[in-house]
Structures are given as C-alpha cells and as structure tokens.
Amino acid sequence: MIDEELKELLDFKAEQYNNTAFVADDPVLVPHLFTERGDIEVAGFLTAIISWGQRTTIINNAKRLMELMDxxxxxxxMNHTKxxxxxxxxxxxxxxxxxxxKFILRSLQNILRTFGTLETPFTIPFQTEENLYRGIGHFRDLFFGIAHPVRTLKHIPNIEKGSTGKRLNMFLRWMVRNDKKGVDFGIWNQFKPSQLYLPLDVHTANASKKLGLLTRKANDWKAVLEVTLKLRELDPEDPVKYDFALFGLSRFDKI
Known part of the structure; x- marks a missing residue:
C-alpha cells in the first residue's frame, strides 16, 4: 500500500532538487559542459566512474580529465593511440x-569503435529479456573483455557480486531520464525510466532507512532492489526521480 504522506513529501523534495540549480555543485555538471551526444556519454561515464569522495574534488578531477582530452x-x-x-x-x-x-580509455575506445555508443552494450541482453540487471552485467563483462590490469576491476562496479552499482546506476540515470528538468540528459531511448535502479549511496541509503523505505542494514545490491521496488510503488513510471529527494533530504535537510 502506498503511503500517501510519504509520496507527497518525496514528490515535493524531488521537485525541489530536480532542477538546473542542482547542476552547479553536482558531478553531472561536467557532462553538461558538452552538447554532442558522444561527448556527453564519454564525459558522463568518466565522471560517474570517479564519483566517490568529496563532490568538489570529483568535479575538479573530472574537469581536468576533459582538459587533458582537449x-x-x-x-x-575514438582516435587516441597508446x-x-x-x-x-x-x-x-x-x-x-x-x-x-589508461585501461578505461582503451576499453572505451574498443566499445565505441565497435558500437558507436555506450548505450548498445547495455541493451544487448534485452533482445531476450527486459532486465537492466543483465544489461549492467553485460556491459561490465564487455568492458573487461580485453586484457586488463587486475587492480582496475574494482573501479567498475560488479553488481553480480553484491555491489550497489551506484556509479553505473547514476550514469544510467543521467543518460535515460528525460523529464526536461535540466539535470538528466535523456539521450538514450532504448530504456524506460521505469527500468532504472536507485543509485544507492550513503546519503540515499540513510534517508531511505529513516523514511522506512529500506530495512536492510548493508548497503549492497539487495538493498538497491528493496528500495527501488518501494520507489516503483510510489511512481511506477519514473521511480528514480526520488534519487533527488532522498539525496537532498540527507545531504541538505539533514534528516
């Protein structure tokens, strides 16, 4: 049963934070520096992959990456050499x-030269089953399908081993949600926002637990599933819009 009071609060907070004012201090600022689809995808992916730690540091390092790539x-x-x-x-x-x-850039080159976009590797499993879980797993398998340093495995989340997949789920949110609010890009059309999973981090997890959306103590893939299913009850079409609400409630409103 939907808790109407909770839905009202989360809808209000989602609207409050899901707007262009949110962009200035969030890592999504970096892909917003670009207008071409390919640039947005690559900038978004690289920024998402380094999105842990202080947001100011994430943004500064992501901007430095963009500068190093001219x-x-x-x-x-697409065109760099060793x-x-x-x-x-x-x-x-x-x-x-x-x-x-350096490996991440080589792997991105391999994927983009093969498919022309980062979207397709996520969608291949959908030919048989509409399950984004499988799409995320397939993308990771493809990403490490060329010779790679063992140490780099930890930098691309492995949801099949219980990771929350926060950085990949955030990247997918950026690419898929198309509500025209000025934060997410909505440049991928092979997915529906209803298929997305919450990018669970310490902020969204803490807020979810305090609001009764999450009972699991560990922040892992099972927790992602639990809270995402609750959010799909509140908005079956666009459950991950509540990422803004949960993050804002924890980060700014200090609930």
Missing amino acids: DSPFDFV NDLYLFDDFVHRTLNSTDL
Whole structure:
C-alpha cells in the first residue's frame, strides 16, 4: 500500500532538487559542459566512474580529465593511440590511478569503435529479456573483455557480486531520464525510466532507512532492489526521480 504522506513529501523534495540549480555543485555538471551526444556519454561515464569522495574534488578531477582530452572526450577516446596516454601519467583520483585510467580509455575506445555508443552494450541482453540487471552485467563483462590490469576491476562496479552499482546506476540515470528538468540528459531511448535502479549511496541509503523505505542494514545490491521496488510503488513510471529527494533530504535537510 502506498503511503500517501510519504509520496507527497518525496514528490515535493524531488521537485525541489530536480532542477538546473542542482547542476552547479553536482558531478553531472561536467557532462553538461558538452552538447554532442558522444561527448556527453564519454564525459558522463568518466565522471560517474570517479564519483566517490568529496563532490568538489570529483568535479575538479573530472574537469581536468576533459582538459587533458582537449575538451573533446569522444574524439579523443575514438582516435587516441597508446603514445597519447602519457598525458594521464600523473592522474590520480583517490585509489584510481593512471594505470586504471589508461585501461578505461582503451576499453572505451574498443566499445565505441565497435558500437558507436555506450548505450548498445547495455541493451544487448534485452533482445531476450527486459532486465537492466543483465544489461549492467553485460556491459561490465564487455568492458573487461580485453586484457586488463587486475587492480582496475574494482573501479567498475560488479553488481553480480553484491555491489550497489551506484556509479553505473547514476550514469544510467543521467543518460535515460528525460523529464526536461535540466539535470538528466535523456539521450538514450532504448530504456524506460521505469527500468532504472536507485543509485544507492550513503546519503540515499540513510534517508531511505529513516523514511522506512529500506530495512536492510548493508548497503549492497539487495538493498538497491528493496528500495527501488518501494520507489516503483510510489511512481511506477519514473521511480528514480526520488534519487533527488532522498539525496537532498540527507545531504541538505539533514534528516
């Protein structure tokens, strides 16, 4: 049964935070520096992958990545050679170092040269079953389908081993939601917003627990499923709009 009072609160908070004012201090600012689909995809993916830690640091490091690629991320990924990767020799973001980044760029090149977009690898499993869980797993398998450093495996979430997949789910939210509010891009059309999973982090998890949307103590994939199913009851068409509400309630309203 839907708790109408809870739905009213979350709808209000989603509306409050899901607007262009949210962009300035959020990592989504970085892909918003671009207008071409390819640039948005690459900038969005790279920004999402380093989105843990302080938001100011995430934004600054993501902007530095864009500058190192001459502010043409799609063109750089598509056309760089091994000799070009020296540009990233000094790049570090927390535990992600230049070894990780150089592989990530090579893998993105492999995927984009094969498919032309990052969307297709997520959608291939949908030919037999509409399950984004399988799509996320397939993308990761493809990402590490070329020779890779073992250390880099930890930087692409593995939901099949229980990870929340927060960074991939956030990237998918950016690409898929198309509500025209000025935050998410909605440039992918092979998915429905109803299929998305909540990008569960410490803020959205804490708010979810305090509001009774989440009972599981561990922040893992089972927790993502539990809270996402509750959010789908509140809005079956666009459950992940409540990411804004839950994040804002914890981060700004301090519930």
